[in-house]
Every structure is written in C-alpha cells, then in structure tokens.
Amino acid sequence: MQPFTKMTGLVAPVDRVNVDTDAIIPKQFLKRIERSGFGQFLFFEWRWDEQGNVIPEFNLNKPRYQGASVLISRANFGCGSSREHAPWAILDYGFRCVIAPSFADIFYNNCFKNGILPIQLSEEQVDELFRRTEAQEGYTLNIDLEQKVVTDDKGLRIAFDLDEHRRQFLLQGLDDIGLTLQHEDAISAYEAKRASEASA
Amino acid sequence: MLIQAKQFIGVNKHMSKQTMFEKIWNNHVIVAEEGKPSVLYIDLHLVHEVTSPQAFEGLRMSGRKVRRPDLTFATMDHNVPTKDRFNISDPISKQQVDTLTDNCREFGVKLYDLDSIDQGVVHVMGPELGLTHPGKTIVCGDSHTSTHGAFGALAFGIGTSEVEHVLATQCLQQSKAKTMLIRFNGKRAPGITAKDLILGLIAKYGTDFGTGYVMEYSGEAIRVLTMEERMTVCNMSIEAGARAGLIAPDETTFEYLRGREYAPQGAAFDAAVAQWKALCTDEGAQFDKVLDFDVNSLIPQVTWGTSPGMGTGITSSVPVPAELPTENERKAAANALEYMGLKPGTPMTEIPIDYVFIGSCTNGRIEDLRAAAAIARGYKVNPNVTAIVVPGSGRVKIQAEKEGLDKIFTEAGFEWRDAGCSMCLAMNPDRSAAGTALRIDFEPQL
Numbered sequence: 001m002q003p004f005t006k007m008t009g010l011v012a013p014v015d016r017v018n019v020d021t022d023a024i025i026p027k028q029f030l031k032r033i034e035r036s037g038f039g040q041f042l043f044f045e046w047r048w049d050e051q052g053n054v055i056p057e058f059n060l061n062k063p064r065y066q067g068a069s070v071l072i073s074r075a076n077f078g079c080g081s082s083r084e085h086a087p088w089a090i091l092d093y094g095f096r097c098v099i100a101p102s103f104a105d106i107f108y109n110n111c112f113k114n115g116i117l118p119i120q121l122s123e124e125q126v127d128e129l130f131r132r133t134e135a136q137e138g139y140t141l142n143i144d145l146e147q148k149v150v151t152d153d154k155g156l157r158i159a160f161d162l163d164e165h166r167r168q169f170l171l172q173g174l175d176d177i178g179l180t181l182q183h184e185d186a187i188s189a190y191e192a193k194r195a196s197e198a199s200a
Numbered sequence: 201m202l203i204q205a206k207q208f209i210g211v212n213k214h215m216s217k218q219t220m221f222e223k224i225w226n227n228h229v230i231v232a233e234e235g236k237p238s239v240l241y242i243d244l245h246l247v248h249e250v251t252s253p254q255a256f257e258g259l260r261m262s263g264r265k266v267r268r269p270d271l272t273f274a275t276m277d278h279n280v281p282t283k284d285r286f287n288i289s290d291p292i293s294k295q296q297v298d299t300l301t302d303n304c305r306e307f308g309v310k311l312y313d314l315d316s317i318d319q320g321v322v323h324v325m326g327p328e329l330g331l332t333h334p335g336k337t338i339v340c341g342d343s344h345t346s347t348h349g350a351f352g353a354l355a356f357g358i359g360t361s362e363v364e365h366v367l368a369t370q371c372l373q374q375s376k377a378k379t380m381l382i383r384f385n386g387k388r389a390p391g392i393t394a395k396d397l398i399l400g401l402i403a404k405y406g407t408d409f410g411t412g413y414v415m416e417y418s419g420e421a422i423r424v425l426t427m428e429e430r431m432t433v434c435n436m437s438i439e440a441g442a443r444a445g446l447i448a449p450d451e452t453t454f455e456y457l458r459g460r461e462y463a464p465q466g467a468a469f470d471a472a473v474a475q476w477k478a479l480c481t482d483e484g485a486q487f488d489k490v491l492d493f494d495v496n497s498l499i500p501q502v503t504w505g506t507s508p509g510m511g512t513g514i515t516s517s518v519p520v521p522a523e524l525p526t527e528n529e530r531k532a533a534a535n536a537l538e539y540m541g542l543k544p545g546t547p548m549t550e551i552p553i554d555y556v557f558i559g560s561c562t563n564g565r566i567e568d569l570r571a572a573a574a575i576a577r578g579y580k581v582n583p584n585v586t587a588i589v590v591p592g593s594g595r596v597k598i599q600a601e602k603e604g605l606d607k608i609f610t611e612a613g614f615e616w617r618d619a620g621c622s623m624c625l626a627m628n629p630d631r632s633a634a635g636t637a638l639r640i641d642f643e644p645q646l
C-alpha cells in the first residue's frame with residue numbers, strides 16, 4: 001500500500017450529515033469484480049439526475065473543485081452498509097483524506113486499510129474549514145500525518161489525533177495480512193488447543 | 201508488550217464479573233499488544249458473491265490460500281434474480297455469481313449455490329444450517345451479520361479487505377468495543393413485532409447512539425421472543441450504529457439449534473449447552489452504558505424517510521422539517537421528504553402504498569411469512585399495489601409451500617418468488633422506482 005506521510009491538496013466540501021455508503025457509491029455499481037474504477041461513480045446520484053444530466057449545483061461538479069484530494073463533510077460520515085467499495089470509490093476519485101466531525105465505525109476502519117486518512121475534528125473546526133473552503137477558490141490544506149496537524153497557508157493550524165497504531169500503519173503503508181501472519185505460531189497453537197478441547 | 205493468549209485468559213479469570221461480550225472476546229483473543237488492535241480468532245466466515253471477488257483476487261495476487269476452508273461457507277444471495285433465477289440477465293451479476301463459483305472451487309470452499317435448497321440470504325441460511333452457535337465469533341462481508349448475535353455469538357460485518365484477511369489468516373485485527381446494555385422492560389401489546397421494538401429504540405435514540413459499542417439486549421420483552429424475532433432485533437443493531445448486538449442464549453436458543461445439520465449432536469450437544477449457559481453476563485458485571493426502554497406503550501413503527509432513524513408510530517404524522525430541533529435534522533428530513541415525495545404533516549395512515557415487499561433477512565423467515573399470510577388470507581391486493589414475497593432461503597420456500605402459504609399469497613395477488621435479498625438491496629431486477637413508497641415492512645437496508 002502507498003504510505004501516507006504528508007500531502008497538500010485542494011479541498012472539496014460535501015455539506016451533508018449522515019453521508020451513507022449508498023450515497024458514496026450506489027449499490028448498482030457494486031457488481032464489479034475488480035478493486036479499481038469506482039471513482040467515476042462516486043456520489044453518483046448527487047452528481048447526475050435520473051436522465052443522466054450533470055447536476056451543476058453539486059460541488060464535485062463545479063470547475064473550482066476539480067482535482068480535489070481532501071474531502072470535508074459532516075457528522076456520521078460513511079454510515080450505512082459496510083461496503084468497502086465506498087473507500088475504494090473515494091480513493092479512486094482522487095481523495096486521500098476525509099475530514100468530518102465523526103465517522104461510522106466500519107467506514108473509518110476501511111479507510112486505513114485502503115491508505116485513506118480519515119480525520120475527526122470538532123464541529124466548530126469543521127465549520128471553519130467549510131467557511132474557508134467556500135470563501136476562497138482554490139483553497140488547499142496541508143495534511144501532515146507525521147506531526148498530526150492540518151494547516152493552510154493563512155495561518156490556520158489544527159492538531160488532530162488518532163490511534164498511534166493506525167498512524168504507523170498509514171505512515172509505513174503496511175499490509176494487514178502480513179502483520180497478522182507474523183503471529184503464525186500463536187494462531188497455530190490456538191487452533192491446536194481448540195481442536196484438543198473439542199475432541200476431549 | 202506481548203501477552204500470549206493463555207496468560208491473557210488467565211488474567212481475566214481473576215476479574216470475576218464479565219459481560220457476555222467480554223467472555224467471548226477473551227476466548228478468542230490470540231495476541232494482545234498494548235496500543236494495537238488484538239488478533240481475534242474467527243470461528244465462522246460466511247461469504248457471498250458481492251463482497252468476495254476482490255478478496256479472492258487479493259489472495260491469488262499474493263499467492264495465499266484459504267487457511268480454514270472448513271470454517272468458511274459461501275452462498276449467493278445479494279443479486280440473484282428471484283424470478284427465473286437460472287437466467288441472470290444482468291451480465292455483471294452473472295459474472296459475480298460465476299466468479300464466486302469458480303473461487304469456491306479453486307480455494308476449496310463449500311458453496312450453497314442456486315441448485316442447493318440451502319441457498320438463501322446468508323443470515324437466514326447460517327442459522328438454518330445450525331452453523332451459528334452461542335459463543336462463536338462470526339463474520340461476513342455484510343453489515344447485517346449482527347443478526348447472528350441473537351444466538352449469543354459475537355457477529356459483525358466486515359469489509360472486503362477484512363474478508364481477504366480472514367480467508368488468509370482466520371483472524372481479524374480488532375480493537376475491543378465498548379459495551380452497552382439495553383433493557384427492554386415491560387410487555388408488548390398484541391401486534392407489536394420485534395421490528396417495532398428495535399425501530400422504536402432507534403426512533404428514540406437515533407441512528408448513531410450505538411457507534412463503538414456492542415449492545416446486549418435483555419429484559420422481559422427480549423426473553424419471550426422467538427429466535428426469528430431475536431435475529432430481527434440483532435440484525436438492526438447496525439441501524440443504531442452498533443458494531444454488534446447480543447442476546448444471551450437460553451432454552452429457546454438451544455431448542456432452535458437441536459438437531460440442525462451443523463449443531464453438535466447427541467452427548468456433544470448437551471456438553472455444548474452447558475458451555476453456552478456459562479456465556480451469559482455475570483450478575484453485577486459492568487457495562488460502559490446502560491439504557492432502559494419501555495415497551496408497554498410502544499405502538500407499531502413506520503418510517504417516513506430514508507434512514508431508520510426517521511421513524512415514528514403509525515398514529516403519528518410525517519414531520520414538518522422546520523419544526524425539528526437541529527439544523528442537521530431539518531436538512532436531512534427535507535431531503536428525505538423530497539426523495540420520498542411526501543408532504544410534511546401527512547398522517548402516516550394516509551400515505552398511499554405502492555409496493556409491498558415481504559422478504560430480506562429480517563422478514564423472510566418462515567414465521568414472518570406465516571404472519572403475513574395470516575393477514576393476507578381472503579383479501580386481495582389493491583390493483584395499484586405491487587406485492588411480492590421473497591422467502592429468505594430455499595428451505596423457507598419449501599416449508600411455506602408445504603403449509604400452503606404460497607397459495608394464500610398468490611390468491612391474494614402477491615407474486616411468489618425464489619430466495620434472495622431482492623428489493624432489500626435492489627441490486628437485482630427487483631428494484632422499485634424512485635419516489636414510490638415502499639411499505640416499511642422489512643428491514644430498511646441502507
């Protein structure tokens with residue numbers, strides 16, 4: 001996996017609460033058997049109307065947000081079904097960082113497994129980011145996972161926190177399965193113990 | 201610091217009072233390192249066609265095998281057609297179904313395919329086969345895996361990377377959840393279903409009060425529930441944001457399991473029951489949070505919006521967004537009403553019904569079909585309404601047909617379909633058009 005250390009990116013706002021995984025990637029696109037190519041369908045029903053026309057009011061359709069790599073949104077982001085296609089779609093579209101006041105558990109977990117950094121900030125801090133993003137075309141944020149801070153070029157500086165293990169995971173671009181398999185002996189011992197209990 | 205499993209369990213033996221969650225957790229932790237998620241052993245892994253192709257692809261790419269094919273069971277349910285099922289018209293659905301078949305063959309995983317009478321919604325099939333036992337850790341790439349918690353199993357949904365992880369290692373890296381006890385106090389009025397219990401709870405506390413928690417449901421109103429009803433309650437834990445739901449096993453659980461294909465048989469069954477009984481939360485164990493919910497005054501619940509938190513009693517009305525307390529709720533309600541095509545203030549009983557769907561993993565079990573048939577018997581479906589019944593599994597279908605339920609439904613004007621997730625997910629051709637009200641008679645899949 002691609003390590004995540006620092007990045008600077010254009011910010012795009014999606015000003016809704018409870019953005020669920022079905023909004024992120026509607027179920028009709030779950031039928032693919034690959035991991036890539038989901039970005040084109042991200043927020044599908046918000047980007048296009050039923051006739052397939054572009055909905056110009058939706059932020060991701062506005063020219064000023066093209067090429068964004070930081071997504072800001074509202075509380076309970078990523079709720080709903082556990083589909084991992086949601087982080088795949090977000091990543092494939094080009095986002096590497098999502099900022100919101102809170103995230104749904106499974107989605108939050110899935111972000112780390114796919115090299116996306118989810119940052120949880122307070123409602124007020126997220127409000128401030130929305131204000132700044134809307135006020136200034138081309139607004140960018142610097143995300144520094146080593147220092148655990150978000151900064152902009154106008155003096156804003158917000159420290160954030162996350163689990164140290166997860167931070168290391170992203171910084172080093174680790175593979176989960178390889179990590180677990182380092183414990184092969186312990187797993188085999190556990191299986192042997194269980195098997196002997198069952199036959200006793 | 202590395203603590204091996206043996207010591208870990210040893211330490212906990214001295215911490216006398218434990219919740220059921222803690223007991224199951226401690227029994228399955230293989231490695232616990234400070235500041236890192238624990239390595240948790242998984243007893244049962246259920247696999248379906250939608251969230252597995254990329255996981256098998258990952259195994260192949262890294263040259264890994266399925267570690268325990270004997271603990272892995274697959275079926276196809278999410279996007280199989282429930283009408284003319286062998287003729288999958290959507291090429292991509294067909295590709296997913298075929299891919300699962302190939303993957304199961306290649307990796308030696310047992311598959312209940314469209315030819316099998318055990319094929320069905322994964323959370324109906326697992327319990328029916330007797331695969332779901334108290335005390336097990338169970339995962340599946342579907343958020344409603346929490347269903348299996350009804351048996352006192354720690355069961356939760358995982359993403360595709362984790363599916364790959366479990367296939368390769370039979371373990372997951374997990375951080376320990378917080379615990380919440382929810383006591384359903386009192387007695388429900390006639391006609392109040394298990395779904396009303398859980399929808400009522402969510403309508404009261406919202407769709408994220410369970411985030412980060414494993415919820416244990418207890419109380420008089422839970423004890424009297426059948427296994428099917430308990431599964432419904434646990435299934436919808438996820439709609440409260442919880443990681444999983446749990447109900448302590450009791451005689452109802454043991455009776456359900458006795459004699460099922462994968463349940464222990466004979467003397468082994470009695471030995472298992474003794475172990476299962478010991479799983480219950482110890483008297484005086486501490487939960488991180490305790491909630492009481494009164495069911496005496498509960499009335500049937502319906503939802504008016506696009507999220508299960510947007511629910512209310514059948515005698516109430518569609519809310520007026522402007523009157524809601526927070527800006528977030530006002531916005532969300534306005535969006536939902538626009539999508540649903542509903543006018544604020546409309547009494548719930550005056551909303552015309554366009555579709556009736558009886559099915560899914562909360563409403564497609566034999567009991568659900570019996571209850572629905574008892575209501576449908578002798579009536580006719582209004583010609584403006586499309587009504588379909590989709591049994592939860594092949595076995596449910598056969599049983600229902602034995603009891604003549606299919607006749608009752610078809611005579612009343614319902615369509616009688618084959619097993620699958622159907623409109624719950626609307627990935628398959630059973631989808632409803634936007635702007636039509638679905639009768640919320642099933643678990644609202646998100």
Ligand code: SF4
Nearest residue numbers: 344560561621624625
């Ligand atoms: S019926 Fe719905 S909730 Fe149940 S497994 Fe299928 S898609 Fe998931």
